[in-house]
Structure formats: structure tokens, C-alpha cells
Amino acid sequence: MRINALSYYVAKFAAMKKVLVAYHSLTGNTEKVAREIAKQLDADVEVIRDYARRKHLLARLSAALEAVLKISASIKEAEHKVANYNLVILGGPVWVENMSSPLRAYIKREAEKFDQVALFCTESGQGGEKVLAQAASLSGKKPLAEMILMEKEIRTDAMDNKINEFIDVIQAAN
Ligand SMILES: Cc1cc2nc3c(=O)[nH]c(=O)nc-3n(C[C@H](O)[C@H](O)[C@H](O)COP(=O)(O)O)c2cc1C
Numbered sequence: 071m072r073i074n075a076l077s078y079y080v081a082k083f084a085a086m087k088k089v090l091v092a093y094h095s096l097t098g099n100t101e102k103v104a105r106e107i108a109k110q111l112d113a114d115v116e117v118i119r120d121y122a123r124r125k126h127l128l129a130r131l132s133a134a135l136e137a138v139l140k141i142s143a144s145i146k147e148a149e150h151k152v153a154n155y156n157l158v159i160l161g162g163p164v165w166v167e168n169m170s171s172p173l174r175a176y177i178k179r180e181a182e183k184f185d186q187v188a189l190f191c192t193e194s195g196q197g198g199e200k201v202l203a204q205a206a207s208l209s210g211k212k213p214l215a216e217m218i219l220m221e222k223e224i225r226t227d228a229m230d231n232k233i234n235e236f237i238d239v240i241q242a243a244n
Contacts, residue, residue, distance in 0.1 A: 089113035090150055092180075093161040094172040096124055096133070099192040099224050104161050106233055107190075113159070119146045120172040137165035142175035152183040157214070157240070160205055161190045167197030169204045177208045184209055188240050190217040192224065215239035 162173035198218035
């Protein structure tokens with residue numbers, strides 16, 4: 071019964087809104103969350119890709135430096151036109167208690183075209199609130215909903231519960 075009700079509201083919301091989930095993910099955590107949100111909302115997905123190779127240790131250090139210095143990474147062309155969407159859900163990892171440089175670049179580039187936004191981030195333990203505040207400020211929008219997920223919650227019931235709450239808040243705002 072509860073699942074039927076949820077499906078009804080998701081279908082209703084999808085009919086009303088065109089939703090894009092745009093995310094940056096280095097090690098896959100944010101990606102898991104983004105894909106689940108997109109699945110539930112039947113949303114399109116934009117993967118924010120940068121040109122840097124970030125797998126080795128030095129690259130991780132440069133990632134940290136970019137985040138702290140609030141540098142925007144050089145990112146690839148987007149696949150989806152933000153102007154075609156009523157709602158863009160933005161997600162990324164916490165890097166040294168700051169937004170990741172590719173997510174920063176995407177928001178800066180696209181902010182003027184946002185209609186409504188919702189925000190989420192993943193972290194190992196701290197900095198999420200600061201990152202959400204940075205993303206809200208850079209987007210120039212008051213987010214419909216916000217969510218912080220810790221690494222240890224990903225792929226657990228805690229993740230499912232938080233995503234359900236996040237979606238409920240988005241739906242209630244419309
Ligand atoms: C360069 C770097 C800096 C990080 N700094 C933080 C931090 O300050 N606080 C935190 O909780 N997690 C930090 N993390 C952990 C990531 O935020 C966390 O693992 C996140 O879920 C990664 O998302 P992703 O797999 O989508 O890249 C950092 C990770 C990296 C690579």
C-alpha cells in the first residue's frame with residue numbers, strides 16, 4: 071500500500087517536472103546515490119567529467135588544493151541542456167570540507183540557467199553542510215531539498231530512507 075502510494079506520487083511528480091540529476095563523483099559514492107535518485111524520479115542524468123587524472127596520490131593532493139582554493143576544474147561539455155529542465159538535482163563529494171572543483175565548475179557555468187535546484191553531497195565524516203551552503207550560494211537558488219550521505223550509509227537502508235525523505239521534500243515543495 072505504501073509502495074503504491076509512493077509510486078503514485080513519483081509518477082505524478084515526473085509528469086509535472088522535467089528533472090536532471092547532475093553529479094560529480096571520483097570514487098563512485100556520489101554516483102550510486104545520484105543513480106538511485108534518478109531511477110526513482112525517472113530523471114535524466116548528467117555526469118560532470120573533468121580532464122584531470124585524479125587516481126594517483128599526487129592527483130588527490132591537487133584535488134584537495136583545488137577545493138580549498140575554490141578553483142574550478144576544467145570540465146567537459148555537458149550532454150544535457152539545463153535550460154530544458156524544471157529542476158536540477160546537483161550532487162558531489164566533499165573535498166577537504168569544500169565542494170569538489172568539477173562540481174564548482176559546473177554550477178558556475180550553468181547557474182544562470184537553473185530554474186529550481188535540490189542539492190546533495192557524500193562525505194566520510196565532515197564538511198557536508200558547508201558544501202551544501204557553498205553550492206546553494208553559487209547556484210543563486212534556494213534549494214528545494216538538501217541531503218548529506220556518509221560513505222558508511224551508502225547501499226544501506228539509511229541511504230534508502232534518506233533518499234525517500236529527500237524526494238518527499240522535493241515533491242512537497244511542488
Ligand atoms: C581529495 C579528497 C578530500 C576529501 N575530504 C573530505 C572531507 O574533508 N570530509 C569528508 O567527510 N570526506 C572527505 N573526503 C571523502 C569523500 O568526500 C567521500 O569519500 C565521498 O563519498 C567521495 O565521493 P565520490 O566517491 O563520489 O567521489 C575526501 C576525499 C578526497 C578524494
